[in-house]
Amino acid sequence: MTRAARIVEICVSHRGREGPLLLILHDVQCEFGCVDAEAERVIAHELNLSRAEVHGVVSFYHDFSAEPDPRPCIELCRAEACQARGVEELVASAEAAAGERVRLKTVYCLGLCSVGPAARIGDRLHARLNTAALVKLVQSA
Amino acid sequence: MTLVRISDDALALACGADAVAAAFVAASCTVERVSSWGMHWLEPLAEIDGIGFGPLFPEDVAAVLAGTSDKRIGAIADHPFIKRQQRLTFARAGKTRPLSLDDYADTGGWSALKRVKSMASPEIVAEVAHSGLRGRGGAGFPAGIKWRTVLEAQGPRKYVVCNADEGDSGTFADRMLMEGDPFQLLEGMAIAAQAVGAQQGYIYVRSEYPHAISKLNAAIELAREHIAPFRIEVRVGAGAYVCGEETALLNSIEGKRGEVRAKPPLPAHEGLFGCPTVVHNVLTLAAIPHIMVPGGASRYDSLGIDRSKGTMPIQLAGNIRHGGLFETAFGITLNELIHDIGGGTASGRPVKGVQVGGPLGAYIHPSQFDLPFDYEAYAGADALIGHGGVVVFDDRANMGALARFAFQFCAAESCGKCTPCRIGSTRGVELIDRIWAGGRDADAVEALAQMHNARKDRRSRDEDLQLLEDLCETMQFGSLCALGGFTPYPVRSALKHWPEDFT
Incomplete structure (x- = not known):
């Protein structure tokens, strides 16, 4: 099956649901690692929207990306509560350990504000991080 | 067979609850996954016949079962952190299986x-x-x-x-x-x-x-x-x-x-x-x-006081020794929450300030810690309760940097629809940098002869502080929603109580 055909299939699977665009974009992002211009074109056609409308939505949300990034990704919370628990002191060593191999992404809040600094890799959460623990996470990612 | 109850809440999982549960299973116990009591410093918390043990690592399991563990905290329901609460919304917390x-x-x-x-x-x-x-x-x-x-x-x-x-x-x-x-x-x-x-x-x-x-x-x-x-x-x-x-x-x-x-x-x-x-x-x-x-x-x-009725699940977070969920009737003070219940900072250092109400909430100085937790009382003190989050900072925090972060966060998350929020947030970051630098000279563009209306002489720090106040007012009253409208709360409160962090 071509990629376009698969995206059509995703669109069809959400037919009948109210406001399906975000649902479709999540599925496409999850399956292909991005929502690129080609995907936007197919989705726009299926939902009878303009490409600009679809692109506007894709570019608005942090979770959707225009290009795939195959690197492992660690989401590190750097919001106030994790700052209060010293996350900023860990960033330099984590960045050094990550280099170009691992993507270290800043997020604002994982809801683990009483046991920070906290990070997320996929659906796995990690709390009470110190420099050594975070560097280890980065190295094993 | 011993029945062990361990939370499967995301926070407990992040602290390693699955490994502890597996260790109990390996020791021939029956493990029941329940909701979290909300005593986060004790997670992963195991409950056996009403008695709590935490925070546990897999290697603690043998001692827990032998009755020699030093992580025993006594009856969970009698723990002061739980006993002092009035739990309505969270009445089932720690007691039931979420999907049963x-x-x-x-x-x-x-x-x-x-x-x-x-x-x-x-x-x-x-x-x-x-x-x-x-x-x-x-x-x-x-x-x-x-x-x-x-x-x-x-x-x-x-x-x-x-x-x-x-x-x-x-x-x-x-x-x-x-x-x-x-x-x-x-x-x-x-x-x-x-x-x-x-x-x-x-x-x-x-x-x-x-x-x-x-x-x-x-x-x-x-x-x-x-x-x-x-x-x-x-x-x-x-x-x-x-x-x-x-x-x-x-x-x-x-x-x-x-x-x-x-x-x-x-x-x-x-x-x-x-x-x-x-x-x-x-x-x-x-x-x-x-x-x-x-x-x-x-x-x-x-329950509650004045026009703030019922209970509020307050979330104790950040640099606090006993962080977690504390549901109580309105009216409790920050002194009680942070010192009596929360046990002060996790680092053991003095409290510098707390932010109540999330990234858009005001920073509250210890001198105001007797303020009752109540919508109107907070509004009267130029603060807000928001969603009930209390983030504690110790004396190492730089409140000027946190004010700058408030603008930075607003810039990153602004939806872009209204100008005060979209542009003001970025200008706010620049302004705080300039205030730290002690004012600034006219830049290359402003210095051009054809920029007739641009100022040519130096702007002082005090003038930039006045500009910051103007910017806050524009954002507060000119933004469409609370993101731009409330970003001035953390900024102004930080500037008011900790002006030394802006030099």
Whole structure:
């Protein structure tokens, strides 16, 4: 099956649901690692929207990306509560350990504000991080 | 065989609860996964015959079972942190299995929904109004008035929308409720639907909460018959903080950019897909089943102080020794919360300040720690309760840097619709940098001869401080929603109480 055909299939699977665009974009992002211009074109056609409308939505949300990034990704919370628990002191060593191999992404809040600094890799959460623990996470990612 | 109860809340998992549970299973115990008690410094917390042990590592299990563990904390229900609370919304926390319909029904679940099924809509609305319940998302709008507006509004369909886009740093009560007691939220939504005549409900959850999303989906499947003919669907956000604002949230469910809508029209008149919509925070809807049991509304009204009625799940976070969920009637002071209950800072250093109400809440100086937890008292002190998050900072925090972060956060998360928020936030970051630098000279463009109106001489630090105040005023009164409108709260409070951090 071509990629376009698969995206059509995703669109069809959400037919009948109210406001399906975000649902479709999540599925496409999850399956292909991005929502690129080609995907936007197919989705726009299926939902009878303009490409600009679809692109506007894709570019608005942090979770959707225009290009795939195959690197492992660690989401590190750097919001106030994790700052209060010293996350900023860990960033330099984590960045050094990550280099170009691992993507270290800043997020604002994982809801683990009483046991920070906290990070997320996929659906796995990690709390009470110190420099050594975070560097280890980065190295094993 | 020993029965061990361990939480499967995301926070417990992040602290290693699965490995501890596996170690108990390996030692031939039966492990039951329950919701979290909310004593986060003790997670992973294991409960055996009512006695708690925590925080545990897998290697502690042998000692726990041999009765020699030094991590024994005694009877959990008698722990001072639990004993001092008045738990309504979180009455089941730590006690029930989140996805067990039996546990839910055995602890009073569904009784409120059964009762309202035989009531007329205006009666239900009147009871909610009588309880004094106000929206727990931050604005504190009376729930009864909102319901009455939607009930009386005309529309082809009506909706109940649950705002579970809990993006504020320092808050986790919504997440705990969705993961620990999802049926309670569904019951609250079904009651709201019955009251206003809605057929469809949506729960908009942020994508950062994968565990809550899967629990809710499973709970909806299990509870389908209980809430019928009402239907509920989970919608997942996509990493935009501003979608916690109700109109941006509605746009996002509709599959649009999460841009804020101008009000009026209120969502109660023209909400989701242009139809009358009740939008409530998780905690507001979860309080409903307790209000709608016989006598519940009066009991709720009797708790709290002044116009802040009932209980508030307060979240103790950041640099605090005993962090976690503390639900209590309104009126408690920060002194009690931080020192008596929270045990001071985790680092053992003095408290420098606390931020109440998330990234848009004011920084509160220790001299104001006797302020009662109450919507109006906080508003009077230029602060806000917001969603009840309390983030503690020790004396190493730089409040100027935190004020700058408030602008930076606003710039990153602004939806871009209104100018004060979109542009003001970036100008705010620059201004604080300039204040730190002690003023600035005219830049290359300003110095050009043709820039007739640009100032040529040096701007002093005091002038930049005045400009910062002007910027805050423009953002506060000129922004469309609370993101731009409330960003001045952390900035101004930091500047007022800790001016030394701006030099």
